[in-house]
Amino acid sequence: MSENVDTSTAPRRIGKPASRVSRLFESKQLGWAAFAIAVIFPFLIANNYAMNIATTAVIFVLLASGLNIVVGYCGLLDLGYIAFMAVGAYTAGIVSKAFEMPILFTIPAVVLMCILAGLIIGGPTLRLRSDYLAIVTLGFGEIIRLTANNLEITGGPSGIYGIPGVELFGVDLSNPVPFYYFCVVVVGLLVLGSARLGRSRLGRAWRFVREDEDAAEAMGIHTYKVKLAAYIFGAIWGGIGGMLFASHLSAISPQSFVFLQSALVLMAVVLGGMGNTRGVVVGAVVISLLPEFLRDMGNLRYVIFGVVLVAVMVLRPQGFWPARAYEPEKDGPGKDDGGTGPGAHGGKRSRRKKMAPASSASNAGPATGEDG
Numbered sequence: 523m524s525e526n527v528d529t530s531t532a533p534r535r536i537g538k539p540a541s542r543v544s545r546l547f548e549s550k551q552l553g554w555a556a557f558a559i560a561v562i563f564p565f566l567i568a569n570n571y572a573m574n575i576a577t578t579a580v581i582f583v584l585l586a587s588g589l590n591i592v593v594g595y596c597g598l599l600d601l602g603y604i605a606f607m608a609v610g611a612y613t614a615g616i617v618s619k620a621f622e623m624p625i626l627f628t629i630p631a632v633v634l635m636c637i638l639a640g641l642i643i644g645g646p647t648l649r650l651r652s653d654y655l656a657i658v659t660l661g662f663g664e665i666i667r668l669t670a671n672n673l674e675i676t677g678g679p680s681g682i683y684g685i686p687g688v689e690l691f692g693v694d695l696s697n698p699v700p701f702y703y704f705c706v707v708v709v710g711l712l713v714l715g716s717a718r719l720g721r722s723r724l725g726r727a728w729r730f731v732r733e734d735e736d737a738a739e740a741m742g743i744h745t746y747k748v749k750l751a752a753y754i755f756g757a758i759w760g761g762i763g764g765m766l767f768a769s770h771l772s773a774i775s776p777q778s779f780v781f782l783q784s785a786l787v788l789m790a791v792v793l794g795g796m797g798n799t800r801g802v803v804v805g806a807v808v809i810s811l812l813p814e815f816l817r818d819m820g821n822l823r824y825v826i827f828g829v830v831l832v833a834v835m836v837l838r839p840q841g842f843w844p845a846r847a848y849e850p851e852k853d854g855p856g857k858d859d860g861g862t863g864p865g866a867h868g869g870k871r872s873r874r875k876k877m878a879p880a881s882s883a884s885n886a887g888p889a890t891g892e893d894g
Contacts, residue, residue, distance in 0.1 A: 556803070560706050564699045573698035574770075577705050579810040581766050584709040586790040586806035587716045587799060588759025593788065594796035594845070595720050596752035597732030598648070599656040602663025603787055606757040608779040609639050610764025612670060615682040615774055624689045625769045629762070636761030637754055644753035648746060651735070663784055671776040681775030685768050696769075705766055712759060717799040719755065728752055729797070793834060794842050801843025808842075 563576060589603045613635045614628040647658045670676040677683075687696025688704055695704045719725050727748045730738040739745045768774050786809055794805020812830065816823030834842075 557710060561703075564702060570698045573702050575811070575814055577698070577702045577770055579807055580702070580705045580709050581763050581770065582787070582790070582810040583803050583806040584712055584763040584766070585760060585787045586794070586802045587713045588756045588763065589787050590791050590796065590799065590802045591716055591719065591759065592752050592756035593791055594798070594802065595725055595728040595732065596749055598749060598752060599659070600756070601656050601660035601781075601788070602666075602784055603659070603756065603760060604779050604781075604784040605663040605666035606636055606639060606760030607764035607767065607783075608666050608670060609635055609757075610761025611768040611774045611778075612676055612682070612764075613761070614765040614768045615685045616675060618686055619682065619684065625686050625765065626688060626690065628765065632761045632765050633758055636757040640750075640754040640757035644750050648749045648753060660781070663779075663781060667776050667779050670779070677775070679776060681773060681778075683773040685772045685774070687772065688769050701770065705770075708762070708766065712762065713799060713803065716759065720797070720799065724748070724751060789831065792841060793831065795844040796841065797845035798841075798843050801841055801845070804842050
């Protein structure tokens with residue numbers, strides 16, 4: 523006597539049930555709450571120093587979201603990312619002063635120069651992997667800084683001064699509060715764009731490459747083109763961040779683009795949670811603002827800052843807010859396994875969110891990371 527068992531109603535939950543705190547962090551309302559806090563911040567602390575620090579933090583968020591495309595989504599270790607910020611800042615400064623135009627009109631030139639820099643550097647180097655790529659990008663960052671330090675057009679060690687502020691439709695936005703709001707809008711749109719990229723078909727290809735490049739290539743993904751696309755998108759984000767930085771300070775010099783800045787941006791991505799846009803935003807805010815909160819402690823603040831970072835990475839190595847991963851799941855006997863990779867055909871599929879960092883996705887088959 524055979525016994526038919528209905529497996530369609532079997533429990534499918536993977537991992538522990540989400541707590542209220544977890545559901546809160548997964549909700550879109552949290553993103554809107556963060557945006558609302560950014561909007562009302564000038565009304566809470568109305569002084570120019572605080573506004574300048576807040577604007578710098580917002581620009582830092584943009585840099586971290588750009589590097590997250592390269593490192594978090596695609597898994598390319600870039601140790602010279604600040605070089606793209608330098609390319610954008612110097613392009614905006616040189617073009618705006620040479621042609622006496624508002625700095626916003628330099629955006630096409632900034633984007634083109636960053637794409638060109640991404641192609642020149644990424645073209646030959648993205649065929650490398652692992653440590654070799656990291657070493658080359660580190661060298662690229664130093665080459666850009668030393669070049670700016672020795673060229674006459676970039677002002678040499680003195681840099682470029684008198685860079686115009688932002689003017690939009692005849693309205694001067696160079697004052698601290700208007701410029702802060704302008705940065706919040708621009709950075710908010712670009713951060714949202716990076717999150718959408720991560721959920722797109724290209725974003726899934728990036729994650730396949732990150733988890734197993736050989737397997738991704740075997741499944742028909744052109745890994746070189748996919749990596750180059752990530753590198754160029756990251757370059758554009760960094761270049762626009764450089765343009766905002768140049769307009770914010772009205773002056774730039776090679777000392778603004780040292781390796782330490784690249785390390786801090788990378789730290790924000792790792793600390794926040796690689797591959798998760800919201801986590802990266804949190805990491806960027808912490809990295810940029812924590813030293814300011816400790817400023818009254820003098821040089822001791824650097825020791826405290828380092829101890830806090832080490833403690834966080836030891837206690838929570840996956841970051842504040844790690845990306846989740848999709849795990850394919852069978853939909854009953856004889857059904858398709860619900861693979862999400864290229865070439866998966868037919869059958870009803872179902873997939874559930876796995877409560878695990880994206881860094882462990884390689885242990886779960888062809889899983890693609892989820893942005894938040």
